[in-house]
Amino acid sequence: MDDEIAHKSDRMSVSRRNFLRTIGWGSIVAFLSGSLLAVVRYLFPKVSYEPSPSFKVQTPEDYEIGTVVVDKPHKVFIVREENIIYALIAVCTHLGCTPRWFPDEGIFKCPCHGSRFYKNGINFYGPAPRPLDRAFITLAPDGRILIDTSKKFSSDGRSYGEGYLGDWKDPRSYLEV
Ligand code: FES
Incomplete structure:
Protein backbone atom coordinates (compact mmCIF):
# COMPACT_ATOMS: atom_id res chain seq x y z
CA MET A 1 0.00 0.00 0.00
CA ASP A 2 2.78 2.39 1.00
CA ASP A 3 4.61 1.45 -2.21
CA GLU A 4 1.57 2.30 -4.26
CA ILE A 5 1.20 5.73 -2.60
CA ALA A 6 4.91 6.44 -3.08
CA HIS A 7 4.67 5.44 -6.72
CA LYS A 8 1.64 7.70 -7.28
CA SER A 9 3.39 10.61 -5.61
CA ASP A 10 6.48 10.06 -7.84
CA ARG A 11 4.30 10.10 -10.93
CA MET A 12 2.60 13.35 -9.85
CA SER A 13 5.95 14.94 -9.15
CA VAL A 14 7.26 13.95 -12.61
CA SER A 15 4.21 15.33 -14.41
CA ARG A 16 4.43 18.58 -12.37
CA ARG A 17 8.09 18.86 -13.36
CA ASN A 18 7.21 18.27 -17.04
CA PHE A 19 4.48 20.87 -16.85
CA LEU A 20 6.82 23.46 -15.32
CA ARG A 21 9.50 22.65 -17.90
CA THR A 22 7.00 23.14 -20.75
CA ILE A 23 5.89 26.50 -19.31
CA GLY A 24 9.53 27.54 -18.95
CA TRP A 25 10.45 26.67 -22.55
CA GLY A 26 7.26 28.28 -23.81
CA SER A 27 8.16 31.55 -22.09
CA ILE A 28 11.68 31.48 -23.49
CA VAL A 29 10.42 30.79 -27.05
CA ALA A 30 7.81 33.60 -26.74
CA PHE A 31 10.45 36.01 -25.44
CA LEU A 32 12.91 35.15 -28.23
CA SER A 33 10.21 35.47 -30.93
CA GLY A 34 9.19 38.88 -29.59
CA SER A 35 12.80 40.05 -29.53
CA LEU A 36 13.41 38.75 -33.05
CA LEU A 37 10.33 40.57 -34.33
CA ALA A 38 11.50 43.81 -32.68
CA VAL A 39 14.93 43.48 -34.34
CA VAL A 40 13.36 42.81 -37.77
CA ARG A 41 11.07 45.85 -37.38
CA TYR A 42 14.08 47.98 -36.43
CA LEU A 43 16.13 46.79 -39.41
CA PHE A 44 13.26 47.07 -41.92
CA PRO A 45 11.07 49.99 -40.83
CA LYS A 46 7.74 50.56 -42.53
CA VAL A 47 8.36 52.95 -45.39
CA SER A 48 5.60 55.07 -46.89
CA TYR A 49 5.61 55.01 -50.68
CA GLU A 50 3.26 57.98 -51.03
CA PRO A 51 4.33 60.01 -54.04
CA SER A 52 5.95 63.37 -53.32
CA PRO A 53 3.49 66.31 -53.30
S1 FES B 1 -17.20 63.48 -49.74
FE1 FES B 1 -19.30 63.92 -49.54
S2 FES B 1 -19.87 64.55 -51.51
FE2 FES B 1 -17.79 64.17 -51.67
Whole structure:
Protein backbone atom coordinates (compact mmCIF):
# COMPACT_ATOMS: atom_id res chain seq x y z
CA MET A 1 0.00 0.00 0.00
CA ASP A 2 2.78 2.39 1.00
CA ASP A 3 4.61 1.45 -2.21
CA GLU A 4 1.57 2.30 -4.26
CA ILE A 5 1.20 5.73 -2.60
CA ALA A 6 4.91 6.44 -3.08
CA HIS A 7 4.67 5.44 -6.72
CA LYS A 8 1.64 7.70 -7.28
CA SER A 9 3.39 10.61 -5.61
CA ASP A 10 6.48 10.06 -7.84
CA ARG A 11 4.30 10.10 -10.93
CA MET A 12 2.60 13.35 -9.85
CA SER A 13 5.95 14.94 -9.15
CA VAL A 14 7.26 13.95 -12.61
CA SER A 15 4.21 15.33 -14.41
CA ARG A 16 4.43 18.58 -12.37
CA ARG A 17 8.09 18.86 -13.36
CA ASN A 18 7.21 18.27 -17.04
CA PHE A 19 4.48 20.87 -16.85
CA LEU A 20 6.82 23.46 -15.32
CA ARG A 21 9.50 22.65 -17.90
CA THR A 22 7.00 23.14 -20.75
CA ILE A 23 5.89 26.50 -19.31
CA GLY A 24 9.53 27.54 -18.95
CA TRP A 25 10.45 26.67 -22.55
CA GLY A 26 7.26 28.28 -23.81
CA SER A 27 8.16 31.55 -22.09
CA ILE A 28 11.68 31.48 -23.49
CA VAL A 29 10.42 30.79 -27.05
CA ALA A 30 7.81 33.60 -26.74
CA PHE A 31 10.45 36.01 -25.44
CA LEU A 32 12.91 35.15 -28.23
CA SER A 33 10.21 35.47 -30.93
CA GLY A 34 9.19 38.88 -29.59
CA SER A 35 12.80 40.05 -29.53
CA LEU A 36 13.41 38.75 -33.05
CA LEU A 37 10.33 40.57 -34.33
CA ALA A 38 11.50 43.81 -32.68
CA VAL A 39 14.93 43.48 -34.34
CA VAL A 40 13.36 42.81 -37.77
CA ARG A 41 11.07 45.85 -37.38
CA TYR A 42 14.08 47.98 -36.43
CA LEU A 43 16.13 46.79 -39.41
CA PHE A 44 13.26 47.07 -41.92
CA PRO A 45 11.07 49.99 -40.83
CA LYS A 46 7.74 50.56 -42.53
CA VAL A 47 8.36 52.95 -45.39
CA SER A 48 5.60 55.07 -46.89
CA TYR A 49 5.61 55.01 -50.68
CA GLU A 50 3.26 57.98 -51.03
CA PRO A 51 4.33 60.01 -54.04
CA SER A 52 5.95 63.37 -53.32
CA PRO A 53 3.49 66.31 -53.30
CA SER A 54 5.85 68.13 -55.67
CA PHE A 55 6.22 66.60 -59.12
CA LYS A 56 6.68 67.44 -62.79
CA VAL A 57 4.30 66.58 -65.59
CA GLN A 58 4.56 67.35 -69.29
CA THR A 59 5.07 70.65 -71.07
CA PRO A 60 2.08 73.01 -71.59
CA GLU A 61 2.06 72.19 -75.30
CA ASP A 62 1.35 68.55 -74.50
CA TYR A 63 -2.11 69.44 -73.16
CA GLU A 64 -4.85 70.03 -75.68
CA ILE A 65 -7.16 73.00 -75.15
CA GLY A 66 -10.37 71.93 -73.45
CA THR A 67 -9.04 68.68 -72.01
CA VAL A 68 -8.86 67.33 -68.47
CA VAL A 69 -6.02 64.92 -67.76
CA VAL A 70 -6.51 62.63 -64.78
CA ASP A 71 -3.25 62.05 -62.90
CA LYS A 72 -4.29 59.25 -60.55
CA PRO A 73 -0.96 58.63 -58.75
CA HIS A 74 -0.68 62.31 -57.79
CA LYS A 75 -4.44 62.79 -57.29
CA VAL A 76 -4.84 65.82 -59.51
CA PHE A 77 -6.87 66.77 -62.57
CA ILE A 78 -4.88 68.91 -65.00
CA VAL A 79 -7.25 71.28 -66.76
CA ARG A 80 -6.21 73.05 -69.94
CA GLU A 81 -8.27 76.09 -70.85
CA GLU A 82 -7.59 78.38 -73.75
CA ASN A 83 -5.12 80.64 -71.96
CA ILE A 84 -4.38 78.91 -68.69
CA ILE A 85 -3.57 75.52 -67.17
CA TYR A 86 -4.31 74.59 -63.57
CA ALA A 87 -4.29 71.47 -61.42
CA LEU A 88 -7.40 70.66 -59.38
CA ILE A 89 -6.73 68.56 -56.30
CA ALA A 90 -8.81 65.37 -56.48
CA VAL A 91 -10.17 65.65 -52.95
CA CYS A 92 -13.84 66.45 -52.47
CA THR A 93 -14.38 69.57 -50.36
CA HIS A 94 -17.21 67.86 -48.49
CA LEU A 95 -15.54 64.97 -46.64
CA GLY A 96 -12.46 64.23 -48.69
CA CYS A 97 -13.48 61.42 -51.07
CA THR A 98 -11.95 61.25 -54.53
CA PRO A 99 -14.18 62.73 -57.24
CA ARG A 100 -14.16 61.12 -60.69
CA TRP A 101 -14.00 62.78 -64.07
CA PHE A 102 -16.82 61.98 -66.51
CA PRO A 103 -15.59 63.21 -69.92
CA ASP A 104 -18.92 62.57 -71.68
CA GLU A 105 -20.74 64.86 -69.27
CA GLY A 106 -17.80 67.20 -68.75
CA ILE A 107 -18.17 67.17 -64.96
CA PHE A 108 -16.63 65.65 -61.83
CA LYS A 109 -18.82 63.54 -59.56
CA CYS A 110 -18.05 62.51 -56.02
CA PRO A 111 -18.98 58.87 -55.37
CA CYS A 112 -19.59 59.36 -51.64
CA HIS A 113 -22.48 61.81 -51.32
CA GLY A 114 -23.09 62.87 -54.89
CA SER A 115 -21.47 66.30 -55.08
CA ARG A 116 -20.82 67.50 -58.61
CA PHE A 117 -18.33 69.99 -59.96
CA TYR A 118 -17.99 71.69 -63.31
CA LYS A 119 -14.86 71.13 -65.35
CA ASN A 120 -13.32 74.24 -63.75
CA GLY A 121 -13.81 72.72 -60.28
CA ILE A 122 -16.78 74.82 -59.19
CA ASN A 123 -19.37 72.89 -57.20
CA PHE A 124 -22.94 73.03 -58.47
CA TYR A 125 -24.74 70.14 -56.77
CA GLY A 126 -24.64 68.17 -53.52
CA PRO A 127 -23.16 68.86 -50.09
CA ALA A 128 -19.68 70.06 -51.16
CA PRO A 129 -19.48 73.57 -49.68
CA ARG A 130 -17.00 75.03 -52.17
CA PRO A 131 -15.09 74.26 -55.37
CA LEU A 132 -12.20 71.82 -55.59
CA ASP A 133 -8.90 73.31 -54.49
CA ARG A 134 -6.17 74.13 -56.96
CA ALA A 135 -2.53 73.12 -56.42
CA PHE A 136 0.50 75.35 -56.83
CA ILE A 137 1.64 75.28 -60.44
CA THR A 138 4.62 76.79 -62.26
CA LEU A 139 6.94 76.20 -65.18
CA ALA A 140 10.19 74.41 -64.31
CA PRO A 141 13.48 75.52 -65.94
CA ASP A 142 13.33 72.47 -68.25
CA GLY A 143 10.00 73.64 -69.71
CA ARG A 144 7.89 71.07 -67.91
CA ILE A 145 5.01 71.91 -65.57
CA LEU A 146 5.79 71.66 -61.87
CA ILE A 147 2.89 71.00 -59.48
CA ASP A 148 2.92 71.01 -55.69
CA THR A 149 -0.23 69.73 -53.97
CA SER A 150 1.05 70.72 -50.53
CA LYS A 151 0.26 74.34 -51.47
CA LYS A 152 -3.48 74.74 -51.96
CA PHE A 153 -5.54 77.58 -53.37
CA SER A 154 -9.22 77.70 -52.48
CA SER A 155 -12.11 79.53 -53.98
CA ASP A 156 -15.08 80.28 -51.75
CA GLY A 157 -17.54 79.68 -54.59
CA ARG A 158 -20.16 81.91 -52.99
CA SER A 159 -20.88 83.93 -56.07
CA TYR A 160 -19.97 83.81 -59.68
CA GLY A 161 -18.75 87.39 -59.83
CA GLU A 162 -15.15 88.45 -59.28
CA GLY A 163 -15.49 87.46 -55.63
CA TYR A 164 -15.82 83.74 -56.20
CA LEU A 165 -12.25 83.33 -57.30
CA GLY A 166 -10.74 83.77 -53.82
CA ASP A 167 -7.20 82.34 -53.85
CA TRP A 168 -7.66 81.34 -57.48
CA LYS A 169 -6.71 84.91 -58.33
CA ASP A 170 -3.23 84.12 -57.04
CA PRO A 171 -0.97 83.64 -60.10
CA ARG A 172 0.64 80.65 -58.40
CA SER A 173 -2.67 78.78 -58.81
CA TYR A 174 -2.58 78.78 -62.62
CA LEU A 175 -0.13 78.91 -65.47
CA GLU A 176 -0.63 81.32 -68.35
CA VAL A 177 0.05 79.72 -71.72
S1 FES B 1 -17.20 63.48 -49.74
FE1 FES B 1 -17.79 64.17 -51.67
S2 FES B 1 -19.87 64.55 -51.51
FE2 FES B 1 -19.30 63.92 -49.54
